[in-house]
Amino acid sequence: MKLTLRVWRQKNADAEGAMSTYEVDGISPDMSFLEMLDTLNEELILEGEEPVAFDHDCREGICGACSLVINGDAHGPERTTTCQLHMRSFEDGDTIDVEPWRAAAFPVVKDLVVDRSAFDRIIQAGGYITAPTGAAPEAHATPVPKPDADFAFEHAECIGCGACVAACPNGAAMLFTSAKVNHLNVLPQGAPERETRVLDMVAQMDDEGFGGCTLAGECATACPKGIPLVSITSMNKEWLRATRKAAKR
Amino acid sequence: MTTYADYTTGEPVADTKAPAGPVNERWDTRRFEAKLVNPANRRKQTVIVVGTGLAGGSAGATLAEQGYRVVQFCYQDSPRRAHSIAAQGGINAAKNYRNDGDSIHRLFYDTVKGGDFRSRESNVHRLAQISVEIIDQCVAQGVPFAREYGGLLDTRSFGGVQVSRTFYARGQTGQQLLLGAYQALSRQIAAGGIEMHPRTEMLDLIVVDGRARGIVARDLITGKIGTYFADAVVLASGGYGNVFYLSTNAMNSNATAVWRAHRRGAYFANPCFTQIHPTCIPRTGDHQSKLTLMSESLRNDGRIWVPKAKGDDRPPNKIPEDERDYYLERIYPSFGNLVPRDIASRAAKNVCDEGRGVGPGGQGVYLDFADAIKRMGREAVEAKYGNLFDMYQRITDEDPYKVPMRIYPAVHYTMGGLWVDYDLQTTIPGLFAIGEANFSDHGANRLGASALMQGLADGYFVLPATINDYLARNPHKDEVDDAHPVVQEVLAETEDRLNLLLSVDGDRTPDSFHRELGELMWEFCGMARTDSGLRKALERIPQIREEFWRRIKVPGTGEEFNQSLEKANRIVDYLELAELMCLDALHRAESCGGHFREESQTPDGEAARKDDEFGYAAAWEFTGTGEAPTLHKEDLVFEYVHPTQRSYA
Numbered sequence: 001m002k003l004t005l006r007v008w009r010q011k012n013a014d015a016e017g018a019m020s021t022y023e024v025d026g027i028s029p030d031m032s033f034l035e036m037l038d039t040l041n042e043e044l045i046l047e048g049e050e051p052v053a054f055d056h057d058c059r060e061g062i063c064g065a066c067s068l069v070i071n072g073d074a075h076g077p078e079r080t081t082t083c084q085l086h087m088r089s090f091e092d093g094d095t096i097d098v099e100p101w102r103a104a105a106f107p108v109v110k111d112l113v114v115d116r117s118a119f120d121r122i123i124q125a126g127g128y129i130t131a132p133t134g135a136a137p138e139a140h141a142t143p144v145p146k147p148d149a150d151f152a153f154e155h156a157e158c159i160g161c162g163a164c165v166a167a168c169p170n171g172a173a174m175l176f177t178s179a180k181v182n183h184l185n186v187l188p189q190g191a192p193e194r195e196t197r198v199l200d201m202v203a204q205m206d207d208e209g210f211g212g213c214t215l216a217g218e219c220a221t222a223c224p225k226g227i228p229l230v231s232i233t234s235m236n237k238e239w240l241r242a243t244r245k246a247a248k249r
Numbered sequence: 250m251t252t253y254a255d256y257t258t259g260e261p262v263a264d265t266k267a268p269a270g271p272v273n274e275r276w277d278t279r280r281f282e283a284k285l286v287n288p289a290n291r292r293k294q295t296v297i298v299v300g301t302g303l304a305g306g307s308a309g310a311t312l313a314e315q316g317y318r319v320v321q322f323c324y325q326d327s328p329r330r331a332h333s334i335a336a337q338g339g340i341n342a343a344k345n346y347r348n349d350g351d352s353i354h355r356l357f358y359d360t361v362k363g364g365d366f367r368s369r370e371s372n373v374h375r376l377a378q379i380s381v382e383i384i385d386q387c388v389a390q391g392v393p394f395a396r397e398y399g400g401l402l403d404t405r406s407f408g409g410v411q412v413s414r415t416f417y418a419r420g421q422t423g424q425q426l427l428l429g430a431y432q433a434l435s436r437q438i439a440a441g442g443i444e445m446h447p448r449t450e451m452l453d454l455i456v457v458d459g460r461a462r463g464i465v466a467r468d469l470i471t472g473k474i475g476t477y478f479a480d481a482v483v484l485a486s487g488g489y490g491n492v493f494y495l496s497t498n499a500m501n502s503n504a505t506a507v508w509r510a511h512r513r514g515a516y517f518a519n520p521c522f523t524q525i526h527p528t529c530i531p532r533t534g535d536h537q538s539k540l541t542l543m544s545e546s547l548r549n550d551g552r553i554w555v556p557k558a559k560g561d562d563r564p565p566n567k568i569p570e571d572e573r574d575y576y577l578e579r580i581y582p583s584f585g586n587l588v589p590r591d592i593a594s595r596a597a598k599n600v601c602d603e604g605r606g607v608g609p610g611g612q613g614v615y616l617d618f619a620d621a622i623k624r625m626g627r628e629a630v631e632a633k634y635g636n637l638f639d640m641y642q643r644i645t646d647e648d649p650y651k652v653p654m655r656i657y658p659a660v661h662y663t664m665g666g667l668w669v670d671y672d673l674q675t676t677i678p679g680l681f682a683i684g685e686a687n688f689s690d691h692g693a694n695r696l697g698a699s700a701l702m703q704g705l706a707d708g709y710f711v712l713p714a715t716i717n718d719y720l721a722r723n724p725h726k727d728e729v730d731d732a733h734p735v736v737q738e739v740l741a742e743t744e745d746r747l748n749l750l751l752s753v754d755g756d757r758t759p760d761s762f763h764r765e766l767g768e769l770m771w772e773f774c775g776m777a778r779t780d781s782g783l784r785k786a787l788e789r790i791p792q793i794r795e796e797f798w799r800r801i802k803v804p805g806t807g808e809e810f811n812q813s814l815e816k817a818n819r820i821v822d823y824l825e826l827a828e829l830m831c832l833d834a835l836h837r838a839e840s841c842g843g844h845f846r847e848e849s850q851t852p853d854g855e856a857a858r859k860d861d862e863f864g865y866a867a868a869w870e871f872t873g874t875g876e877a878p879t880l881h882k883e884d885l886v887f888e889y890v891h892p893t894q895r896s897y898a
Contacts, residue, residue: 011809012809012810028533028534028536029646030533030534030645030646031533031534031536032538034538035536035537035538038536038538038760039536042758042760042761044804045758045802045804045813046756046758046802048802048804049804050804050805051804051812051813053810053812055326056500057325057330057332057499057500057501057502058330058332058334058335058499058500059499059500059538059539059541060335060497060539060541060542061640062334062335062421062424063325063330063332063334063335063499064329064330065325065326065330080643084643084644086643086644086646088646109470109810110470110809110810113810115326116326116327117326117327117447119327120327120328120329120435120438120447123329123431123432123435124435124436124438124439125439127432127435128390128391128432128433128435128436129389129390129391129432130436131386131389131390131391131433132311132314133307133310133311133314133386133433133709133710133713134382134386134710135389136382136385136386136388136389137385137389138385139344139384139385139387139388139389139402140346140401140402142388143396143399143400143401144396144400145400146396146397146398146400149393149394149395149396149400152391152393153393153395153418153419153425156393156418156425156428157421157424159424160327160329160330183391183393184391187391187393189388189389189390189391190391
């Protein structure tokens with residue numbers, strides 16, 4: 001396959017960025033999208049140019065590092081991570097636009113690499129259960145109903161890639177935040193911190209400069225792990241409940 | 250002038266920290282005898298932790314809970330992305346919830362035997378004991394393990410073991426356990442107990458007056474090389490499978506932290522013990538950047554075969570039943586497709602070497618579900634393996650419900666690593682190694698669902714207890730800073746190395762060298778090794794190294810985000826580590842676990858151990874690049890599990 005790539009190049013966080021055009025040839029439909037970029041980079045190095053910087057690591061769809069907007073879609077045309085997207089999803093001769101996540105809370109580091117540390121700070125605000133090592137009771141002491149355990153798992157699947165933010169017209173992080181709130185709040189182990197967790201995490205999310213939610217639903221469409229849109233509704237319910245409870249105190 | 254296959258033998262090395270006495274009392278004894286640090290004094294002591302996977306994440310969180318000042322590093326943009334996240338299968342624990350005869354002693358026994366009698370009994374028994382506490386800890390943290398309708402935890406059996414002791418969270422157990430550790434870590438970061446440095450890579454170790462006192466690390470965004478000082482340093486930087494270029498490891502997983510520690514005096518043990526996993530998706534061409542594992546559970550219902558005739562390139566469905574060779578069922582009638590990982594991998598290599606492999610390049614065998622679909626129905630197969638079939642179809646664009654899957658072995662895990670004593674301390678006082686970075690628990694072969702168990706055992710329970718003893722005996726006194734001559738020297742060496750990489754301006758990319766080294770290692774130090782092959786590799790590696798420093802091309806500068814420089818610098822270390830792996834494989838003229846020497850096999854082609862000659866762990870001491878290293882042997886004593894020859898026929 002022969003392709004034309006239009007790639008966002010930006011030297012560093014402070015520099016002006018622009019789209020640059022490259023031609024790549026000899027691309028196999030079996031290549032992953034990132035292997036296609038590897039091919040481009042090998043050529044750029046030999047030509048003495050700087051290769052395109054992009055985040056990637058496990059290349060099997062679980063670490064959440066890869067983060068490209070391809071032809072305007074977070075992670076491209078298939079519902080998966082960029083590393084699991086293959087070139088057979090494109091046609092010979094296509095022109096493909098490759099951009100970084102675009103959101104105020106995810107500043108560009110270089111080229112296609114962005115800073116997602118805001119996500120870590122949201123988790124630090126309350127996305128955990130306080131269970132110091134050694135203090136744990138016997139695992140079977142508290143049975144968890146299977147539907148609750150399954151609900152927790154579905155939300156715990158979030159890989160923290162940030163596609164939800166990149167896809168959202170408002171740059172909101174509601175789906176990411178709600179996934180963690182729902183995972184922990186449904187479990188009996190998470191109950192003692194149920195209210196503080198949702199209030200603190202939402203407050204941190206707002207402080208980081210993520211946009212507000214207008215239920216556009218783009219986040220859930222882009223999510224490679226299928227975190228559902230109703231996740232946001234559940235979090236809103238948790239937040240209202242916690243706010244009312246706090247007001248009564 | 251030393252030749253490539255030279256080494257000298259030094260004094261034996263011994264584990265002086267494991268107490269004597271019955272094996273099931275040793276951990277209690279050690280915990281009691283280990284000195285403690287007064288809580289008020291812990292605030293004054295700093296521990297550096299490199300890596301945030303299961304071992305590093307759990308260790309950082311626990312040490313901070315204890316009150317130490319923790320300074321932690323990872324090369325990823327977030328500690329949540331460490332490669333433990335990709336583990337699929339599960340985590341073993343001797344809970345005996347099934348009442349099926351499991352016990353701590355049985356898990357201990359299975360692990361020593363599975364490691365082909367090349368691990369330490371004391372360490373393995375401790376691991377089995379702690380396994381029980383790990384599950385409690387993870388459940389308390391909210392890890393969503395699979396549960397039954399009664400609300401209790403579900404388990405499954407794994408890897409040929411006869412009890413059901415593997416706890417799991419669908420096919421994403423590693424992800425869920427890692428997020429549990431990451432959340433515990435996040436809690437401590439917010440509480441101020443941990444100073445976290447993401448996107449920062451350790452490039453060297455600082456050893457002052459014979460003790461590990463800090464690290465040199467590069468900020469991957471600004472390129473700034475910084476020094477960080479501490480009272481102890483913990484390496485939790487994972488394995489070295491990426492020496493092979495193609496492996497199931499993450500692209501950026503690397504050996505720099507452990508190799509640099511080795512160069513500074515830490516012994517490296519059993520580097521040739523690498524695990525090759527039989528069920529991975531075959532490569533499709535030279536562009537291949539990594540390999541993807543498919544859970545081993547597929548072998549429960551899939552049948553493995555190749556055509557009987559060489560070069561038979563008919564589509565699989567056109568090959569009649571009597572022209573197929575179900576070779577595992579033929580050679581191992583009682584275990585069939587369920588033989589252990591090393592045996593299944595080698596058998597696949599053998600049929601491909603005979604020219605009977607399938608798919609591009611003949612590097613693959615079929616894993617066929619046609620019979621299973623006939624027997625159980627498509628729905629049942631879908632319920633059991635649906636997510637794996639989807640993953641396979643996404644990568645290969647073939648429908649495994651209609652066409653047999655193609656699989657081939659790939660490098661997956663490294664049992665070797667830095668030599669550590671019972672306290673997980675290396676031969677450099679104050680330097681500890683935990684998780685896959687050390688060598689201690691899996692011997693020559695790791696059992697399925699045991700890597701997660703070891704990472705968390707080391708990080709949550711073992712290290713936090715043993716490091717106290719070191720810190721109590723070495724209370725914080727003198728500060729080290731950048732002005733110290735040793736620090737100046739390490740800094741200068743690091744800067745010189747990076748500058749040299751940037752200044753060669755040759756005509757080959759970092760990846761081209763990595764790929765060349767990987768192919769060489771796969772060929773000669775992969776699934777089957779021979780004296781002559783290993784000698785060839787040992788002759789070739791120094792040549793590649795010499796060419797590397799002549800022809801490498803790294804664009805850009807060191808004072809910026811530069812992924813080519815990161816790669817090239819990691820390859821520098823692979824080019825030395827690979828040599829030690831081959832030397833270790835050459836010197837160990839026996840077969841055991843993942844290390845198969847063709848010269849040492851039974852008449853029916855099984856691995857033949859030589860316990861009298863090689864019943865030791867090989868701990869190597871660095872003497873200089875290209876210089877003959879020194880071998881220190883640690884004798885392995887088996888008081889409880891007596892060595893036997895494995896048989897699966």
